Amino acid sequence: MSSELVCLSMEGGAxxxxxxxxxxxxxxxxLLGLTLVAMTGAWxxxxxxxIAWESDLQFNAHPLCMVIGLIFLQGxxxxxxxxxxxxxxxxxxxxxxxLHIFALVIALxxxxxxxxxxxxxxxxxxxxxxxxxxILVFVLYFVQWLVGFSFFLFPGASFSLRSRYRPQHxxxxxxxxxxxxxxxLLGLKEALLxxxxxxxxxFEPEGVLANVLGLLLACFGGxxxxxxxxxxxxxxxxxxxxxxSMDFKxxxxxxxxxxQ
Amino acid sequence: MSSELVCLSMEGGAxxxxxxxxxxxxxxxxLLGLTLVAMTGAWxxxxxxxIAWESDLQFNAHPLCMVIGLIFLQGxxxxxxxxxxxxxxxxxxxxxxxLHIFALVIALxxxxxxxxxxxxxxxxxxxxxxxxxxILVFVLYFVQWLVGFSFFLFPGASFSLRSRYRPQHxxxxxxxxxxxxxxxLLGLKEALLxxxxxxxxxFEPEGVLANVLGLLLACFGGxxxxxxxxxxxxxxxxxxxxxxSMDFKxxxxxxxxxxQ
Numbered sequence: 001m002s003s004e005l006v007c008l009s010m011e012g013g014a015x016x017x018x019x020x021x022x023x024x025x026x027x028x029x030x031l032l033g034l035t036l037v038a039m040t041g042a043w044x045x046x047x048x049x050x051i052a053w054e055s056d057l058q059f060n061a062h063p064l065c066m067v068i069g070l071i072f073l074q075g076x077x078x079x080x081x082x083x084x085x086x087x088x089x090x091x092x093x094x095x096x097x098x099l100h101i102f103a104l105v106i107a108l109x110x111x112x113x114x115x116x117x118x119x120x121x122x123x124x125x126x127x128x129x130x131x132x133x134x135i136l137v138f139v140l141y142f143v144q145w146l147v148g149f150s151f152f153l154f155p156g157a158s159f160s161l162r163s164r165y166r167p168q169h170x171x172x173x174x175x176x177x178x179x180x181x182x183x184x185l186l187g188l189k190e191a192l193l194x195x196x197x198x199x200x201x202x203f204e205p206e207g208v209l210a211n212v213l214g215l216l217l218a219c220f221g222g223x224x225x226x227x228x229x230x231x232x233x234x235x236x237x238x239x240x241x242x243x244x245s246m247d248f249k250x251x252x253x254x255x256x257x258x259x260q
Numbered sequence: 261m262s263s264e265l266v267c268l269s270m271e272g273g274a275x276x277x278x279x280x281x282x283x284x285x286x287x288x289x290x291l292l293g294l295t296l297v298a299m300t301g302a303w304x305x306x307x308x309x310x311i312a313w314e315s316d317l318q319f320n321a322h323p324l325c326m327v328i329g330l331i332f333l334q335g336x337x338x339x340x341x342x343x344x345x346x347x348x349x350x351x352x353x354x355x356x357x358x359l360h361i362f363a364l365v366i367a368l369x370x371x372x373x374x375x376x377x378x379x380x381x382x383x384x385x386x387x388x389x390x391x392x393x394x395i396l397v398f399v400l401y402f403v404q405w406l407v408g409f410s411f412f413l414f415p416g417a418s419f420s421l422r423s424r425y426r427p428q429h430x431x432x433x434x435x436x437x438x439x440x441x442x443x444x445l446l447g448l449k450e451a452l453l454x455x456x457x458x459x460x461x462x463f464e465p466e467g468v469l470a471n472v473l474g475l476l477l478a479c480f481g482g483x484x485x486x487x488x489x490x491x492x493x494x495x496x497x498x499x500x501x502x503x504x505s506m507d508f509k510x511x512x513x514x515x516x517x518x519x520q
Binding site: 136226 | 450
């Protein structure tokens, strides 16, 4: 009920408001995300000997980097427009782009870790479904970033071009995030079956911990998706902001439209 | 451009129209879905000895039933309101419920197949991440069906209750479908690692076929999500239908609101 009232006041162009339940959902998503990162660290520390670059432990940098970059940071980059719904559009947009850059760089370190480890060990590359999905995610993520930057931050794209691209950008952003979650689940499963083998079915503590980690991954994906898709939590269109902020664009080309 | 025009004409309450691109996207999703089912059959037939209930081949009924029920039929049940956008709401609603029942029954056969196989072989149950996710999907799917039936088909829920539950029903429906796709990917990976072992990294034909199958699963999930979430493809609100059709409900309680 309260969120409906807030929605009405926003449509009327009233002062900045935040739907009553949104902060609780965001806090819950952050709790899930941080638990996820901590539990990945705990799994690698307790059962896989920890992390080091110049040894067999180099592999362990891969899951940790991927969970921090392509799950936690990517997820939070998607939530920026909901969390900072009353900040200037331009600030939010730059934060969105920056979080995605951090995610991309950390994921790149994770990729280098696994390819370098495979090379040193003489293992084959890119044969598994996890690796195929992973490469697909990485390429799509990079392309999405480049196209997003060209349309929304780099001066050049017209108002109408931005409006038409925006829904595609949002759909592909959410899809790439979900594919990242799926790829992480596949990687986790692979790591368990390679290392635990038959002991997995004996309910070994590592197996149970990793299963809980997998469920947490799925729950974090679900929580981000819920906050992102709830219609009355979308960033309100701020007409006055469109007139005032230029988002790096020239006056002649007009500015970016409405909410994202 | 054409879809925008269609959208405008719908808002103006004009005659039944279908967005120009929608049929092509639906056809593409069906092509993906049928290829998925055929390729699952081909994988089981070519590399796993086919399917039979009273033998070791009983296990193979599990992946086939799950792909037909919880992927292909569940995905298509979600698309019913887009594909039959100009049919009577009540007909579409019954079709949506029926497709979900078929999916549930086929998935149940698939569940019985794997538990029965495990029992005969003396294998442990419910230790893997795939099985945990699978049970979660099945329980959520059953609860979603029951709650959906009570709100939308069974007479009783008021107009305002239906309006408030509808967005939740849609979100959880899409989430359960995506979790089903993720669970299928985990199961496929499990089947590959259990059976292929070290040969997986030698690019065995079965491994490559199963990887392609995995990518197809992800693509089908993406295609269904795209058709479902595209704003201008949503079923138009039909005021006259609300007044005419009662959807099994009494006059005093009013009918279900707008589009789904």
